[in-house]
Amino acid sequence: MKSKQLLILFFLSCFSLVAQQKLTVEEIYTGAFRAQGMDELQALKNTNQYTVLNFDRSARSMQIDLYDYATLKKVATLIDTKDFSELADGIDSYTFSSDEKQILIANNTNQIYRHSFTADFFLYTIATKQLTKVLTQVQEPTFSPDGTKIAFAKENNLFIYNIASKKTTQITTDGKKNSIINGITDWVYEEEFAFVRAFDWSADSKKLAYIRFDETEVPEFSMNIFKKDLYPTVETFKYPKAGEKNALVSLFLYDVNNNATKPVNLGNYNDFYIARMKWTNDANVLSAQVLNRHQDNLDLLFIDGTTAAAKVVLNEKDNAYVDVTDNLTFLKDNSFIWTSEKDGFNHIYWYDKTGKLKSQVTKGNWEVTAYYGLDEKTKTVFYQSTENGSTVRDIYKIGLDGKKKVKLSEKNGTNGAIFSPNFQYFINTFSNATTPPTYTLNSASSGKVVQPIVDNTALTEKLKKYDLPTKEFFELTTEKGNKLNAWMIKPKDFDANKKYPVFMYQYSGPGSQQVANDWLDTNDYWFMMLSQQGYITVCVDGRGTGFKGAAFKKCTQKQLGKLEVEDQIDAAKVIGNYSYVDKTRIGIFGWSYGGFMSSNCILKGSDVFKMAIAVAPVTNWRFYDSIYTERYLQTPQENANGYDDNSPINFVSKLKGNYLLIHGSADDNVHVQNSMQMIEALVQANKQFDWAIYPDKNHGIYGGKTRIQLFNKMTAFIKEKL
Numbered sequence: 001m002k003s004k005q006l007l008i009l010f011f012l013s014c015f016s017l018v019a020q021q022k023l024t025v026e027e028i029y030t031g032a033f034r035a036q037g038m039d040e041l042q043a044l045k046n047t048n049q050y051t052v053l054n055f056d057r058s059a060r061s062m063q064i065d066l067y068d069y070a071t072l073k074k075v076a077t078l079i080d081t082k083d084f085s086e087l088a089d090g091i092d093s094y095t096f097s098s099d100e101k102q103i104l105i106a107n108n109t110n111q112i113y114r115h116s117f118t119a120d121f122f123l124y125t126i127a128t129k130q131l132t133k134v135l136t137q138v139q140e141p142t143f144s145p146d147g148t149k150i151a152f153a154k155e156n157n158l159f160i161y162n163i164a165s166k167k168t169t170q171i172t173t174d175g176k177k178n179s180i181i182n183g184i185t186d187w188v189y190e191e192e193f194a195f196v197r198a199f200d201w202s203a204d205s206k207k208l209a210y211i212r213f214d215e216t217e218v219p220e221f222s223m224n225i226f227k228k229d230l231y232p233t234v235e236t237f238k239y240p241k242a243g244e245k246n247a248l249v250s251l252f253l254y255d256v257n258n259n260a261t262k263p264v265n266l267g268n269y270n271d272f273y274i275a276r277m278k279w280t281n282d283a284n285v286l287s288a289q290v291l292n293r294h295q296d297n298l299d300l301l302f303i304d305g306t307t308a309a310a311k312v313v314l315n316e317k318d319n320a321y322v323d324v325t326d327n328l329t330f331l332k333d334n335s336f337i338w339t340s341e342k343d344g345f346n347h348i349y350w351y352d353k354t355g356k357l358k359s360q361v362t363k364g365n366w367e368v369t370a371y372y373g374l375d376e377k378t379k380t381v382f383y384q385s386t387e388n389g390s391t392v393r394d395i396y397k398i399g400l401d402g403k404k405k406v407k408l409s410e411k412n413g414t415n416g417a418i419f420s421p422n423f424q425y426f427i428n429t430f431s432n433a434t435t436p437p438t439y440t441l442n443s444a445s446s447g448k449v450v451q452p453i454v455d456n457t458a459l460t461e462k463l464k465k466y467d468l469p470t471k472e473f474f475e476l477t478t479e480k481g482n483k484l485n486a487w488m489i490k491p492k493d494f495d496a497n498k499k500y501p502v503f504m505y506q507y508s509g510p511g512s513q514q515v516a517n518d519w520l521d522t523n524d525y526w527f528m529m530l531s532q533q534g535y536i537t538v539c540v541d542g543r544g545t546g547f548k549g550a551a552f553k554k555c556t557q558k559q560l561g562k563l564e565v566e567d568q569i570d571a572a573k574v575i576g577n578y579s580y581v582d583k584t585r586i587g588i589f590g591w592s593y594g595g596f597m598s599s600n601c602i603l604k605g606s607d608v609f610k611m612a613i614a615v616a617p618v619t620n621w622r623f624y625d626s627i628y629t630e631r632y633l634q635t636p637q638e639n640a641n642g643y644d645d646n647s648p649i650n651f652v653s654k655l656k657g658n659y660l661l662i663h664g665s666a667d668d669n670v671h672v673q674n675s676m677q678m679i680e681a682l683v684q685a686n687k688q689f690d691w692a693i694y695p696d697k698n699h700g701i702y703g704g705k706t707r708i709q710l711f712n713k714m715t716a717f718i719k720e721k722l
Helices: 002-019 187-192 457-464 522-532 550-554 563-576 593-604 626-633 640-644 673-684 706-721
Strands: 049-056 061-068 074-080 093-096 102-111 117-125 130-143 149-154 157-162 168-170 180-182 199-201 207-214 220-225 233-238 248-255 260-263 272-279 285-292 297-304 310-317 336-340 347-351 357-360 368-375 380-385 394-399 414-419 425-432 435-443 449-454 471-477 483-489 500-505 536-541 581-591 611-615 658-664 690-694
Touching (some): 074 102, 102 130, 117 149, 130 157, 149 199, 157 207, 187 626, 199 272, 207 272, 248 272, 368 414, 380 414, 425 449, 471 563, 500 522, 500 563, 522 536, 522 706, 536 563, 563 593, 581 593, 581 706, 593 611, 593 658, 611 706, 658 706, 690 706
Parallel strands (some): 500 536, 500 581, 581 611, 611 658, 658 690
Antiparallel strands (some): 061 074, 093 102, 102 117, 117 130, 130 149, 149 157, 157 168, 180 207, 199 207, 220 233, 248 260, 272 285, 285 297, 297 310, 368 380, 380 394, 414 425, 425 435, 435 449, 483 536
């Protein structure tokens, strides 16, 4: 009888071994585990409805479908590409006119940099179902509020297209590549202030405000583009590195009726940034956020649309830097909502139209992470925050006076929201480390689920056969007493009596977060694949990362890479002392800022780390752009030690372990120059290392089979060296 039971147990164990399917790089990086979502979801403003861009696989067509918030039922298909041969290539994106009767549809999109692109644009009138191609390969076309015109940029100049007459008026004529840009941001603004459209319509559609960039004195950067041609071509663009000259910015008001342009007087400022610009609800008042070069002083200006005179209505100062806010929202009386870290944590404030504080809406030792809007009828503010811990996100509502706060999200993890125009409902997006994204319709008064929308059950079922481990979240305390958020992924068959190698992953940049209780990203599947091969993966968010208050985030000021590297080394020492860890086999990996960090760790922590992989790393902050670098380090002229003491290029003689350096040759962001100079420094220090350059690949290093080859390379390196 006993032998029969043993036989059954043997067969069951064999079955479980067969049942657990192994992850592969090929599956992971071809999107086999992509979660279902609601693509291009947009809440309409005039009706209690929303739209989603759907794809019909059988018909090979795309639809912009209209849904009712209250019932989730599809009300109509606004447009189906199968009815229009002009849209055979599909819909890349779409925007509504203010009255939501017309749609601008983009296709044939050509990417420029991270956010910028040119595309062909079609005007679609919903009532008549008429589609007309109106613009070819332009940037940022934007309806006037009255829906009669479209402003757009092309080849560094601004234009206005009149929908009725089909005539185009050119506003600027001095636009020229690598010299003058009108209405579109330059490279460094786009990358670091994260916006492209530098023009905006006044509420009455009579004026267009725009920023002009004079790049004439900005130094140029050149990259070889190899392709398969006999001779490479050279791409040259303006790139201000730390301490070098920035573009000179100026602000203009264009009067549509008079075809006249007036400059805004910003003569009080020198070497400054216009980090944001938008019209208020008063058609004659423009707002602009002006930052000094150190980015520790921000003025919110109100500009008179008639005289172009500017006055400061709000000022923010900080010993480190002031974060630019995207939450500036004007109410009907032109009072406004503003978010600020001035009390040590990011919170919501309400000011009157003169800049006088009316109330601090939220308070506490936690961060507001998203502002969703204000229901002016009930004077209720809706927001997302870290009130229940820095690794989770919850949704709340609160009175404009800071009273009657109600938690609207129920599940523990990461909650996001898109509210209906009347604030009666919201679509709640939820995920955590064990639950793929779910979309539900919720009541905005109570937070209760009204109806499920998308649940990703198919993905959950698909993953069962892989029997994946889970992320374990914990707080790691270093010997110095620093408490740091962390997660760990152990092999599914983890045995506490064994000794495991540890592969650490981090990013570590200012205000960033990698330790968050949300659904797996693509790299998480790779870490789980490594766990199936006997590795423990650990991620630690050190000092300088975000969502734990301004003091924690800004303590790395003027010395990027000092405390962050110290924390990764100290965390590795703590982990190395766990009974189930082989402290002689600890590796570290990072991309971009994370590559800067992993490079520093293998050098400054040469007795702790056995191996490191650095992808697209900054190796010397002198090579990186002005806005990002100077925000945290000031200029090299002012803070030479802050640059040099923590740049890995200066510490190559310390290399003992195994180092893999990877870069794309056409990286417009972190230039391959960083790796080339690092390679030369290592060569001259007579250090052996591995490296790979990916021709014509940008900072993301992707395209075709690139990611598969890259992650197979890194996997092989880990298995050989760790």
